[in-house]
Amino acid sequence: MHEPKRHKITVLGAGAWGTAVAIALASRHDVLLWGRNPAQMATLEAARENTDYLAGYPLPPALRVTADFEQACTHVTGASADEAPLLIAACPVAGLRPLMQQLKERPIPNVVWLCKGFEYETGLLPHQVVREVLGNAVPSAVLSGPSFAQEVARGLPCALTVASDSAALRERVVSAVHGGSIRVYACDDMVGVEVGGAVKNILAIATGASDGLGLGLNARAALITRGLAEITRLGIALGAKPATFMGLTGMGDLILTCTGDLSRNRRVGLALAQGKPLETIVAELGHVAEGVPCAKAVRELAKKLGVDMPITNAVAGVLFDGVSASAMASQLLARDPRNELA
Numbered sequence: 001m002h003e004p005k006r007h008k009i010t011v012l013g014a015g016a017w018g019t020a021v022a023i024a025l026a027s028r029h030d031v032l033l034w035g036r037n038p039a040q041m042a043t044l045e046a047a048r049e050n051t052d053y054l055a056g057y058p059l060p061p062a063l064r065v066t067a068d069f070e071q072a073c074t075h076v077t078g079a080s081a082d083e084a085p086l087l088i089a090a091c092p093v094a095g096l097r098p099l100m101q102q103l104k105e106r107p108i109p110n111v112v113w114l115c116k117g118f119e120y121e122t123g124l125l126p127h128q129v130v131r132e133v134l135g136n137a138v139p140s141a142v143l144s145g146p147s148f149a150q151e152v153a154r155g156l157p158c159a160l161t162v163a164s165d166s167a168a169l170r171e172r173v174v175s176a177v178h179g180g181s182i183r184v185y186a187c188d189d190m191v192g193v194e195v196g197g198a199v200k201n202i203l204a205i206a207t208g209a210s211d212g213l214g215l216g217l218n219a220r221a222a223l224i225t226r227g228l229a230e231i232t233r234l235g236i237a238l239g240a241k242p243a244t245f246m247g248l249t250g251m252g253d254l255i256l257t258c259t260g261d262l263s264r265n266r267r268v269g270l271a272l273a274q275g276k277p278l279e280t281i282v283a284e285l286g287h288v289a290e291g292v293p294c295a296k297a298v299r300e301l302a303k304k305l306g307v308d309m310p311i312t313n314a315v316a317g318v319l320f321d322g323v324s325a326s327a328m329a330s331q332l333l334a335r336d337p338r339n340e341l342a
């Protein structure tokens with residue numbers, strides 16, 4: 001039986017996902033939500049709602065918010081071991097390195113990140129970025145899986161996976177997050193969990209484009225299935241465990257993001273099918289769509305590693321090389337036949 005315990009938690013990043021996670025945890029724990037924009041945080045406090053990133057979901061009275069980074073850090077660095085502190089980084093991949101640099105000289109107890117992607121400039125996974133900046137001494141974990149912020153903020157059921165090579169941190173994350181309508185599973189395959197979370201966003205763009213072109217449900221199922229093969233090939237080349245890709249952060253998140261209209265990445269694909277330019281799509285979205293920078297990073301990484309990733313290459317062609325969505329579909333169909341399990 002899961003023993004509920006009260007934790008001191010700081011969530012760094014007040015976008016859609018950081019806000020939803022803070023809302024979900026605030027009824028059980030002492031949670032402080034930090035955002036880097038003082039004006040936005042003042043509005044959030046006044047309205048008790050994140051109108052910029054998660055409109056329509058009131059903050060519970062127990063949830064405290066701040067734009068003061070010092071206060072956000074002290075909430076966990078000043079906590080006793082008995083208060084089992086947890087530091088959660090809820091920024092996009094592009095913000096992870098700067099955020100870790102801000103934390104570098106502080107005695108943080110641990111760090112758990114929620115972002116999904118490869119660092120654009122370096123092609124590194126989030127755990128590699130964190131270790132490059134903080135070293136190996138700080139226990140670190142990734143929390144990922146099929147989870148739309150709006151549903152989590154509403155308290156609807158959801159299952160996530162925490163991956164870490166620290167058994168103690170895995171236990172702490174399960175202790176803090178598992179409960180209510182959230183189930184948390186644990187594993188030690190950080191590479192597999194991060195690769196699944198990153199590449200599914202590219203495939204959601206592909207599926208959105210296919211659906212936007214009206215190519216049908218058969219095409220959608222084909223893209224999801226062959227997309228999973230593509231994710232698995234890259235993951236194995238990077239040292240992941242193949243079984244991870246059949247789990248929540250592989251197949252689970254891939255299905256959700258490719259089929260759920262709440263997905264920003266899927267919406268990018270739907271808009272590409274209408275022929276909209278990428279700059280317009282990104283501006284209209286107003287939120288991060290990690291699949292866009294990730295497509296470029298993964299195309300380069302796969303080329304370097306000699307991993308065949310035709311759907312990723314096709315998506316990158318539409319995003320960055322001026323290929324139309326319909327030409328992308330034709331190019332994928334025209335590829336030579338291959339053995340399904342190769």
Ligand SMILES: NC(=O)c1ccc[n+]([C@@H]2O[C@H](COP(=O)([O-])OP(=O)(O)OC[C@H]3O[C@@H](n4cnc5c(N)ncnc54)[C@H](O)[C@@H]3O)[C@@H](O)[C@H]2O)c1
Pocket residue numbers: 012013014015016017018035036037053090091092093094095096098099114115116117147148149150286287288290
């Ligand atoms: N929204 C979801 O449903 C969801 C679910 C699971 C995972 N995620 C992942 O979580 C990450 C964040 O997504 P989101 O939905 O919150 O994005 P968002 O666009 O809603 O918000 C991004 C937030 O990050 C902040 N930010 C950007 N750079 C920062 C930095 N250097 N330091 C601090 N804050 C910074 C922005 O100010 C903004 O508040 C992404 O990697 C996304 O893939 C999102």
Ligand SMILES: O=P(O)(O)OC[C@H](O)CO
Pocket residue numbers: 116145146147148149201204253256257262263264265266288289290
């Ligand atoms: O809205 P998206 O496409 O960034 O997807 C959100 C989550 O990653 C789904 O698990």
